[in-house]
Amino acid sequence: MAVPASPQHPRGYGILLLTLLMKALAAAAACNHLRPQDATFSRDSLQLLRDMAPSPPQPCPQHNAPCSFNDTVLDTNNTQQADKTTHDILQHLFKILSGPTTPAHWIDSQRQSLLNQIQRYAQHLEQCLADSHTRSRTRWPRNPHLTINKHFSCLHAFLHD
Numbered sequence: 001m002a003v004p005a006s007p008q009h010p011r012g013y014g015i016l017l018l019t020l021l022m023k024a025l026a027a028a029a030a031c032n033h034l035r036p037q038d039a040t041f042s043r044d045s046l047q048l049l050r051d052m053a054p055s056p057p058q059p060c061p062q063h064n065a066p067c068s069f070n071d072t073v074l075d076t077n078n079t080q081q082a083d084k085t086t087h088d089i090l091q092h093l094f095k096i097l098s099g100p101t102t103p104a105h106w107i108d109s110q111r112q113s114l115l116n117q118i119q120r121y122a123q124h125l126e127q128c129l130a131d132s133h134t135r136s137r138t139r140w141p142r143n144p145h146l147t148i149n150k151h152f153s154c155l156h157a158f159l160h161d
Helices: 011-030 043-052 079-097 108-131 144-160
Strands: none
Touching (some): 079 108
């Protein structure tokens, strides 16, 4: 079977990234440094992500084990933990979307706009984290940072296949 020149990724991964981003940014709404317009991810950004999603290809046999994400990482009443988790997710998304594995069919100016918005949210969260002194190596009941790193390592490996 011939390999396509520019591999397209299953829609499920795009939806997973959207879900992660929406949940993460909703958790960030508790941060006092977020301006009202930053408390929710803009409709334009969500539409941009939808527009950039490739059409669903036939599933590849080597990719039938999806990168699963443990949603319980996002379930917390601790705003400091939510801010840190959100910040980690945004940093990973920024790294993936700004890397060389970005699909060629994405419009560069729109991708740059999305990256700028992700960076702006991450900077606001950094202020929250600095103010609440959560940058220390506080141990939470579960280790969301490890779970997030594991998930994004899986996504990164998938994008490089």
